[in-house]
Amino acid sequence: AQSVTQLGSHVSVSEGALVLLRCNYSSSVPPYLFWYVQYPNQGLQLLLKYTTGATLVKGINGFEAEFKKSETSFHLTKPSAHMSDAAEYFCAVSDSSYKLIFGSGTRLLVRP
């Protein structure tokens, strides 16, 4: 069965600092991986996704993620954090049976 692990339920960074949110997956088949962001009292918004091809994926709002098969990882990064990046971030893997399997989420706090 596929699964997703997000290390760190809370990550705190200073404004302007590097953002690194960790995601590891378990999958017996080639994974299709997604990062979503959720702002308070809102639904989920897609940041980026990896299906095939280039392993470095660029998304919206300056985020990017790199698919590393050897490490079974898909970590999310952003070079410089903004206050507006404060939100909860979810990594997900697409199951072949028409569903997304989500990690437990990481809440990003940005300090001024």
Next chain:
Amino acid sequence: KAGVTQTPRYLIKTRGQQVTLSCSPISGHRSVSWYQQTPGQGLQFLFEYFSETQRNKGNFPGRFSGRQFSNSRSEMNVSTLELGDSALYLCASSLQGGVTDTQYFGPGTRLTVL
């Protein structure tokens, strides 16, 4: 294009009652999925519909049911509500529901069971 819409946005019910939540997908999208989000269990898949057929169902009791109409709009119903059903219910739509399709989420319906 308009995004995924969910109604109502907030609901308060009491134990034992039943509730129906509605989801209108993005125009042209034929797959609709439902997820439950709680602080303790996170985001969990409820079910997915495509062309009025349920293709997959998560590990939820039979009190949770859904349906999809010919215009792709979907409803989910929870009968005999329990306190533990309090959650944010999210609907997502995609073109075909395929493994690489992006699922677009609505703002959710927050259900509180008293």
